[in-house]
Amino acid sequence: AQRVTQPEKLLSVFKGAPVELKCNYSYSGSPELFWYVQYSRQRLQLLLRHISRESIKGFTADLNKGETSFHLKKPFAQEEDSAMYYCALLYNFNKFYFGSGTKLNVKP
């Protein structure tokens, strides 16, 4: 069975501080992981995908198979980064298992 764990429900940081949102997964197959973001009063949208190995809005995430982790990082948080972040695991080609989400609050 697949599982995604986001241990922090809420993460508060000051503007300009580094931020790391944790995500751990459990999956017997080859994992494909994503980060989705939901800004206030907006719909869920894709932030980044591990296969792309790209940086979106300054965020990066590296898949660490040894630690079964896919933490989301940004060196300098901005107020507009405040949102709900969900780590998601793709399984069976097209199904997503979502973590419980972490609310990021960036204080001025």
Added chain:
Amino acid sequence: GAVVSQHPSRVICKSGTSVKIECRSLDFQATTMFWYRQFPKQSLMLMATSNEGSKATYEQGVEKDKFLINHASLTLSTLTVTSAHPEDSSFYICSASRPGRTYEQYFGPGTRLTVT
């Protein structure tokens, strides 16, 4: 591009009645649509996967006779909650993916269902 809409955004119904929620892909053809349920302060839980022209595939624990899904065209999927009860009150979200890009899902804004 890649916009998904849901209608209605909010619905209140009485216990025992049925409610239909529509999910539309506005500017692309979606071979596959997904229905999720989200409880307050919890994550999205996949309920079912629907492919155009075929029966939906339900996740374990989801009652297919209670949550009827129809994917009649490449741009429309509907979720009907039959004989609704207060415990069915939740936030229902659909998503859609393009052909050949099943990993990339575009989410609707969600529908808040309240059963009184």
